Amino acid sequence: MTKLSVNVNKIATLRNARGGNVPDLVKVSMDIERFGAQGITIHPRPDERHIRYKDARDLKKVVKTEFNIEGNPIDKFVDLVLDLRPTQVTLVPDAVDAITSNAGWDTIKNKDFLVDVISEFKRNDIRTSIFVDPDLKMVEGAKATGTDRIELYTESYAIEFQKGNEKGILPYVEAARLANELKLGINAGHDLSLQNIEFFAKKIPGLLEVSIGHALISEALYLGLENVVNLYLDKLELD
Ligand SMILES: CC(=O)[C@@H](O)[C@H](O)COP(=O)(O)O
Numbered sequence: 717m718t719k720l721s722v723n724v725n726k727i728a729t730l731r732n733a734r735g736g737n738v739p740d741l742v743k744v745s746m747d748i749e750r751f752g753a754q755g756i757t758i759h760p761r762p763d764e765r766h767i768r769y770k771d772a773r774d775l776k777k778v779v780k781t782e783f784n785i786e787g788n789p790i791d792k793f794v795d796l797v798l799d800l801r802p803t804q805v806t807l808v809p810d811a812v813d814a815i816t817s818n819a820g821w822d823t824i825k826n827k828d829f830l831v832d833v834i835s836e837f838k839r840n841d842i843r844t845s846i847f848v849d850p851d852l853k854m855v856e857g858a859k860a861t862g863t864d865r866i867e868l869y870t871e872s873y874a875i876e877f878q879k880g881n882e883k884g885i886l887p888y889v890e891a892a893r894l895a896n897e898l899k900l901g902i903n904a905g906h907d908l909s910l911q912n913i914e915f916f917a918k919k920i921p922g923l924l925e926v927s928i929g930h931a932l933i934s935e936a937l938y939l940g941l942e943n944v945v946n947l948y949l950d951k952l953e954l955d
């Protein structure tokens with residue numbers, strides 16, 4: 717079975733828009749676990765525009781399922797992860813000013829760096845995953861870094877699926893087959909949604925975990941809006 721780890725970055729984005737604590741990230745994360753999700757993912761970025769480093773510390777105290785912290789392993793991030801020891805760290809090579817993650821690692825060019833940082837996390841009993849495009853050379857390169865898992869970067873699959881092109885899955889199937897042969901665990905994420913997740917999970921052999929945030933939180937809004945609008949209307953029916 718594939719585990720669902722919910723990325724709560726967008727809850728923090730909404731909270732930060734007003735400066736208070738609504739919605740309460742810790743409560744929402746605990747509720748998400750209560751509703752059955754098997755993990756909570758956060759991706760603190762250097763500018764802390766959504767998840768703050770303090771959020772990571774607060775969540776560590778309450779998350780009972782798998783806690784996955786994603787990010788570019790700059791010193792500050794590495795220190796945070798070594799201090800909190802989440803279940804899993806996912807290394808993502810994003811630029812400081814990236815709007816969102818937009819590429820996987822070049823696991824060949826960055827091999828020495830990745831070997832160092834991954835071995836440090838593994839010495840501390842933290843499972844490692846690295847974000848990669850569905851490219852066989854990058855999957856082979858990932859194996860050479862010593863990582864436990866890869867996270868397949870699914871944006872191009874999501875774009876192709878949206879256009880009705882199911883063949884967009886093919887590079888992912890090939891990459892997953894190779895990862896299975898190499899005994900690398902397989903995670904996946906980015907732009908997965910209620911529309912495209914079922915086909916992806918059905919086609920990818922050995923898919924261990926998906927982390928989903930942007931679409932899932934948006935879908936929660938859409939699917940909850942009618943209920944909430946009606947709750948307000950009930951309150952306003954005063955006579
Ligand atoms: C690695 C990945 O694809 C996600 O972590 C994504 O980058 C979410 O980050 P944002 O919420 O900042 O877009």
Ligand SMILES: NCC(=O)COP(=O)(O)O
Pocket residue numbers: 723757759786867904905906907908927928929930931932
């Ligand atoms: N690792 C991917 C992730 O955590 C969520 O990505 P997205 O669903 O917000 O695109």
